[in-house]
Structure formats: structure tokens, C-alpha cells
Amino acid sequence: MFDVIGRNFVFLMGGLLTTFELAILALAGGIGLGMLVGLARLSKNPWIYYPITAYVNLLRNIPLILVIFWFYFVMPIITGDAMAPFPAAVIAFVIFEATYFGEIFRAGYQTISKDLTAAAFSTGMTYSQTARYILIPIAFKRMAPSLITQSIVTFQDTSLAFVIGLTELVRRSSIVDNMEVRSIELYGFAAFVYFIVCYTGSQISLYYENKAREVNLI
Amino acid sequence: MIEINKINKWYGDFHVLQDVDEVIEHGQTVVICGPSGSGKSTLLRCINGLEPFQKGEILVDKTSVKDPKTDLYKLREKIGMVFQRFELYPHMTAMENITLAPRKVRKWSKERAQDKAMELLKRVGMVDKADAYPANLSGGQQQRIAIARSLAMEPAYMMFDEPTSALDPEMIKEVLDVMVELAKAGMTMLCVTHEMGFAKEVADEIIFMDKGKIVERGTYDDFFNNPQTDRAKLFLSQILD
Numbered sequence: 001m002f003d004v005i006g007r008n009f010v011f012l013m014g015g016l017l018t019t020f021e022l023a024i025l026a027l028a029g030g031i032g033l034g035m036l037v038g039l040a041r042l043s044k045n046p047w048i049y050y051p052i053t054a055y056v057n058l059l060r061n062i063p064l065i066l067v068i069f070w071f072y073f074v075m076p077i078i079t080g081d082a083m084a085p086f087p088a089a090v091i092a093f094v095i096f097e098a099t100y101f102g103e104i105f106r107a108g109y110q111t112i113s114k115d116l117t118a119a120a121f122s123t124g125m126t127y128s129q130t131a132r133y134i135l136i137p138i139a140f141k142r143m144a145p146s147l148i149t150q151s152i153v154t155f156q157d158t159s160l161a162f163v164i165g166l167t168e169l170v171r172r173s174s175i176v177d178n179m180e181v182r183s184i185e186l187y188g189f190a191a192f193v194y195f196i197v198c199y200t201g202s203q204i205s206l207y208y209e210n211k212a213r214e215v216n217l218i
Numbered sequence: 219m220i221e222i223n224k225i226n227k228w229y230g231d232f233h234v235l236q237d238v239d240e241v242i243e244h245g246q247t248v249v250i251c252g253p254s255g256s257g258k259s260t261l262l263r264c265i266n267g268l269e270p271f272q273k274g275e276i277l278v279d280k281t282s283v284k285d286p287k288t289d290l291y292k293l294r295e296k297i298g299m300v301f302q303r304f305e306l307y308p309h310m311t312a313m314e315n316i317t318l319a320p321r322k323v324r325k326w327s328k329e330r331a332q333d334k335a336m337e338l339l340k341r342v343g344m345v346d347k348a349d350a351y352p353a354n355l356s357g358g359q360q361q362r363i364a365i366a367r368s369l370a371m372e373p374a375y376m377m378f379d380e381p382t383s384a385l386d387p388e389m390i391k392e393v394l395d396v397m398v399e400l401a402k403a404g405m406t407m408l409c410v411t412h413e414m415g416f417a418k419e420v421a422d423e424i425i426f427m428d429k430g431k432i433v434e435r436g437t438y439d440d441f442f443n444n445p446q447t448d449r450a451k452l453f454l455s456q457i458l459d
Contacts (some may be wrong), residue, residue: 118268119305119364123319123371124295133318137309 004182005189008172015172016193022089022168023155029094030154031147034101035136041106052102059099065160068092072164089161097154104146108139148205152198159194169193219243220265220375220408225274227260227430234260235271236430242375247407249417252427253453258410261427262377265408266290266297279374295323298368302380304360306352312339312363313348316370323371331370338366342396358389365396376400378409412457414442426450 005012040052059067071092076082112135120130140147162171173186180186220242227235235257242248250258263269265276267283267290276283278293306315316338317331326334339345342362352360361381368376378397382390394416401407401420411417417424417438424441426434428449434441445451 113303113305115301115303116305116307118263119299119301119367120307120319121268121291122266122294122297122299123367124291124323125319126291129322133322134307138307141309 002185002189004176004180004185008176008180011176012169012172012189015167015169018086018166019155019158019168022086022093022158022161022166025090026093026097026154026158027151029090030097030101031151033094033098035105035139037098037102038105038109038139039131039135041102042109056099056102059096060103064096064157065163067096068160068164071095085161085164085166088164089158089166093154093158093161097150100150100153101147104143104150105136105139107146108143109135111142112138145205145209148201148208152201152205155198155201156194219277219279220406221275221277222261222265223275223277225261225264225271225276227257227264227269227271227273234430235264238274238427238430238432240425240432240435242406242408244374244406245404246422247401247405247409247420248423248425249421250408250410250425250427251412251417251453251457252425255429256427257430258427259379262299262379262408262410265377266294266299291323295371296374298371298373298376300361300364300368300376300378300381302384304352304357304364304384306360306364306367308352311349311351312344312355312366315352315363316367319367320370334370335366338369339363341369341399342366343392356389357385358392361385361389361393362396365393365400369400375406375408378407378411380410380412382411382413414438414457418442426453428453 037052037056040048041056043049043052068089072083072085072088075088116134117130120134125133158168159170161168162174165171167175169190170187173190177183177186220240222238222240224237224239225235226233226237238257238261240248250261252258260269264271265278265283267288271284278297281293282288283290283293306312307318310318313332313335316335317328320326320331320334321328336345336348339348342365344359344362344366347355347359347363352363355363365381381397382393385393390413394413397407397409397416398420409416409421421438423435424438425432426441426445426447426449433447434445434450441450442454445454
């Protein structure tokens with residue numbers, strides 16, 4: 001019954017590779033940008049606070065699939081050049097996920113007392129040094145479970161990139177399905193692969209949560 | 219020398235510092251006391267520019283804290299500060315807490331910063347805790363590490379903001395001993411504290427603040443034996459209970 005998987009295994013795993021590539025770039029960009037978005041959301045400078053807050057509120061209230069669509073179809077109008085699905089998906093994911101990661105980081109920064117920041121300033125450290133060596137690492141550790149959960153969600157969300165023709169795992173399953181009409185096996189297999197990856201991720205999350213508790217970081 | 223010249227600060231309508239004047243000469247230890255909410259901590263934070271003030275002037279070695287052209291980060295390098303709740307970086311060991319600013323701000327090599335840190339850990343009696351995380355240290359130990367962290371930048375001035383008021387009684391002495399040693403070694407110190415034993419031993423001047431004003435100033439004996447205002451008399455009777 002699952003011979004269809006065996007015959008198309010290499011093709012399907014190629015899709016999984018694309019899924020991983022997209023997820024890794026989306027996470028690296030989303031988390032990196034999210035650290036800064038979180039800082040901006042706590043900024044006292046209105047020129048930083050209001051535009052970033054508007055960006056976060058806008059993106060968090062639009063379904064991801066529309067952000068992907070919008071980006072893919074609007075960017076060519078702005079730049080005059082059609083964009084390949086993969087870079088379009090990466091950019092759409094980064095700007096979308098950065099808002100979610102940004103809110104997680106903001107919550108993390110808010111657990112840090114103002115006097116801790118004052119202590120860093122009192123040793124002559126600049127704001128960017130304080131952010132880099134104190135605020136971001138502490139927020140990262142304290143928010144590790146939430147960050148991993150959001151990363152798992154991001155990994156699952158990458159399947160939405162199939163709507164702009166990116167041949168990731170789900171897209172490739174549907175391509176095979178169109179030829180062989182074996183929907184249950186193919187989508188069942190795709191779901192199984194997602195489950196394995198995400199379940200492993202959630203177990204890692206649990207491990208770090210317990211570890212953080214041991215050193216009183218949470 | 220720190221010159222505080224008629225500074226005024228408001229939080230909205232609340233006049234938190236009113237015409238505060240003070241000169242701290244090199245090598246002096248000044249103790250600031252007074253009831254909570256009298257503006258003591260705010261005064262310290264104005265001196266190193268952590269808090270802005272609206273009127274008046276503060277000069278640290280003739281450099282204006284208020285002048286927008288002043289590099290406050292540079293200025294803070296020479297004013298160490300110790301906080302009531304220690305404020306050690308929780309994700310770093312004692313050693314890393316102490317070496318961070320010398321390495322990143324002064325650009326010292328790791329070896330040089332660690333040598334300096336070991337020297338300071340010796341001075342505060344914490345050599346064996348170099349690799350401990352703050353969560354595994356007692357309050358008194360954390361505060362001694364915090365003092366070492368400030369001293370690592372080789373500041374010309376040290377400010378203490380109620381350094382013992384979050385400590386259990388049996389730990390107060392270990393922190394005060396470090397502070398006394400520092401004062402006797404010639405450090406210029408500004409201490410917000412109600413530890414009158416400390417004030418008696420090392421203070422060159424005591425300032426008593428109430429409602430944002432300095433209402434009394436003088437030597438320990440003047441203040442302790444002959445307080446001029448009713449507010450100071452009441453305060454002394456309360457803390458000496």
C-alpha cells in the first residue's frame with residue numbers, strides 16, 4: 001500500500017529538504033529580527049515605537065497565507081521583477097515570524113528589572129552592549145520554551161508556501177498524488193514526517209525548560 | 219570632585235529633588251540618609267545620568283552631566299554604582315560579571331580582565347566563588363561580587379544605593395566591612411544607607427534628606443548628637459530602635 005512512498009521517496013525527501021531550508025532561514029531571520037522588534041516595542045523613542053508597533057499589529061492580524069500571497073504578487077509590481085517562490089517565501093516568513101518572535105522577546109525583556117539595565121549602564125556599557133550581552137541572552141534563556149514552540153509552529157507553517165508553487169514536502173506530495181491518486185498514503189506520510197520533526201522539537205523544548213529551571217532562570 | 223549645584227527634578231507634578239546642593243571632594247565619604255521617598259536614590263541616579271533632572275547643574279570632575287555633548291557612557295566609567303538588590307547578571311558567573319565591562323568597554327584582554335577580577339575577588343573575600351552563578355550565592359556574597367564588578371572599571375567614585383537593606387542581618391557586616399576598607403583606602407564614596415555604625419566609622423559628612431531637600435548636614439557627631447530639626451530627631455529615634 002505504501003509502495004507509492006517507496007517509489008517516490010527521493011522526490012519527497014527533496015521536498016523535505018526544501019521545507020528544512022525554508023524553515024531554517026525563516027527561523028534565523030525571524031528570531032534575529034524578532035530580538036530587535038522586541039527591543040523596539042519597548043523603546044521610549046516614538047519614532048521607533050509607533051512604526052514597529054503598527055507593523056507588529058498589522059502582521060499579527062493577517063493570516064500568514066495572505067502575507068505569502070501578497071508578498072509574492074505585490075513585490076513584482078514594486079520591483080518590476082518577478083520573484084522566485086523560494087526567496088519570496090523566505091522574506092514573507094521572516095517579516096511575519098519576526099512579529100511573533102518579537103512579542104516573545106518583548107515579554108522576555110520585561111522580566112528583566114530596570115535596575116539590572118541600570119547596573120550595566122553604570123559600568124559604562126552602551127545600550128547596544130547592554131542589549132547584546134545582557135538583555136538578549138537573558139530573554140533568550142528565559143523564553144527558550146516559547147521560542148522553541150514558536151519555531152515548531154513556523155516549521156509547520158512552511159507548508160503554506162505551497163500556495164505560491166514552492167515544491168516543499170506538501171507540494172511534492174500533491175504532485176505525486178496528481179499522477180498516482182494515492183492521497184491517503186501520500187498526505188499521511190507527509191503528516192508523519194511533520195509529526196516526527198515537531199515531536200522531537202517539543203521534547204528538546206521540554207529538556208531546556210527543565211534545565212533553565214535548575215539554574216533559576218525561569 | 220562632584221559638584222551638585224541647586225538641582226531640581228520633577229516626576230510630573232511631584233517635586234522629587236528641590237535645590238539640592240553638595241560638593242564631594244576627592245577621597246571623601248559622604249553618607250546620605252533620610253526616610254524613604256526623600257529623593258536619596260534619585261539623587262545618585264542624577265549624578266551618573268541614569269535619570270535626567272530639569273534644573274541646576276551637576277559637574278563630575280568639571281564635566282557637566284546635563285550637557286547633551288557629554289558622553290554619559292564615558293562619564294559612567296568613572297562612577298561605580300552598587301544597588302540595593304545587587305543586580306548581578308543572572309546568566310553569568312561571578313567572574314564573568316566582573317570581567318564583562320572591562321573587556322567590552324575598556325577592551326582589555328581576557329587575561330588582563332581576569333587578573334584584575336581575581337585581585338578584586340581577593341579583596342572582597344570571594345576567590346572561591348569565582349565560578350559560581352548569582353543564584354547559588356547568598357545576598358551578602360552577591361553584593362560583594364557586585365562591589366567587585368563596579369571596582370573592576372577602576373572608578374574614581376563609588377555610589378552605594380542602600381547596599382545592605384535587602385540583606386539578612388547576619389550578612390550586613392560582611393558587606394559593610396568591604397565598604398569600610400574601601401573608604402579607608404581613599405575611595406571617594408557616596409552612600410545612601412541607614413547603617414549609622416558605618417557612618418560613624420568612615421563618614422566625613424552626613425546628609426539628611428527629607429521630601430527632596432537636604433535638611434541637615436554635618437559630621438557624624440553633629441548629626442547624631444545634636445540634630446537640629448524635628449524631622450531628623452524623629453528619624454534618628456526610629457532607626458536607632
